[in-house]
Amino acid sequence: MTDLLVSVRDDGEFEETLAAGVGIIDFKEPRQGPLAPVDPAVWHSAALRIAETNPPRGVDPGGGDASIASRPRLSAALGEAEGGWQSVVSRLPRAFDFAKIGPSGIKTSAAMQQLWKSASLCIGPNTELVAVAYADSESASCLPTEQVFQLAGECGFRRCLVDTFVKDGRSSIEHLGYERLRTLGRIADQASMKWSLAGSIRLAMVELLVAEGVFPDCYAVRGDVCDQGRRGRLCASRMKSWVDRVALLQPQSLGPIESR
Numbered sequence: 001m002t003d004l005l006v007s008v009r010d011d012g013e014f015e016e017t018l019a020a021g022v023g024i025i026d027f028k029e030p031r032q033g034p035l036a037p038v039d040p041a042v043w044h045s046a047a048l049r050i051a052e053t054n055p056p057r058g059v060d061p062g063g064g065d066a067s068i069a070s071r072p073r074l075s076a077a078l079g080e081a082e083g084g085w086q087s088v089v090s091r092l093p094r095a096f097d098f099a100k101i102g103p104s105g106i107k108t109s110a111a112m113q114q115l116w117k118s119a120s121l122c123i124g125p126n127t128e129l130v131a132v133a134y135a136d137s138e139s140a141s142c143l144p145t146e147q148v149f150q151l152a153g154e155c156g157f158r159r160c161l162v163d164t165f166v167k168d169g170r171s172s173i174e175h176l177g178y179e180r181l182r183t184l185g186r187i188a189d190q191a192s193m194k195w196s197l198a199g200s201i202r203l204a205m206v207e208l209l210v211a212e213g214v215f216p217d218c219y220a221v222r223g224d225v226c227d228q229g230r231r232g233r234l235c236a237s238r239m240k241s242w243v244d245r246v247a248l249l250q251p252q253s254l255g256p257i258e259s260r
């Protein structure tokens with residue numbers, strides 16, 4: 001099943017994404033860059049809210065983990081590699097499923113691996129570090145997108161996200177083109193990694209991506225679910241359209257429902 005991630009900045013937006021049935025709720029402050037953290041107090045309030053509304057984790061009679069399956073997963077942006085993620089990481093609640101750090105300024109594989117190693121140690125075993133690549137890697141002065149995906153696969157990451165560093169409305173599709181996006185999908189597939197597509201992705205682009213054979217495991221959006229761009233407020237009807245559209249998508253191996 002294809003996932004949908006929506007980025008939120010505060011408690012109110014968190015409630016709106018819960019009501020909309022978004023599968024992955026990602027906390028970031030969109031006014032301060034692509035992966036800026038929110039106030040850790042917002043993380044804690046979300047973790048409490050999730051604990052109140054969901055039973056403690058445990059094995060259900062059906063053999064799965066019912067609480068994980070039924071609750072939305074929480075994700076936190078911690079900032080950029082050189083932007084002080086170390087000052088907030090220790091406050092990340094254990095209830096968070098995912099954390100991510102932008103690779104801006106990281107120009108070598110060794111430096112990338114060093115960042116991942118230190119971040120994983122600080123984050124601890126309850127939260128999964130997601131590797132991030134920038135589609136506009138030159139603007140971010142970092143390793144090219146494919147190189148980050150390849151390296152993430154070699155380092156055993158389970159998830160990799162491609163996003164844009166500069167939020168000027170140019171999407172990851174405009175930066176990379178469909179062929180490079182298909183390549184990212186292949187790299188992820190070969191490494192058994194799930195991959196997420198972010199970076200000014202708009203709902204109408206989903207049809208084009210499907211037609212071009214690009215099937216991310218997760219769509220990650222902010223600007224397109226807001227009324228006035230990513231710095232504005234979330235819009236319930238825009239979120240609903242995304243939730244409904246993504247529900248119609250199937251994993252790459254099966255192809256989209258509409259083409260079967």
Ligand SMILES: O=C[C@H](O)COP(=O)(O)O
Nearest residue numbers: 007198199200221222223
């Ligand atoms: O992680 C996803 C990002 O928040 C995407 O933001 P955006 O759609 O405004 O580029």
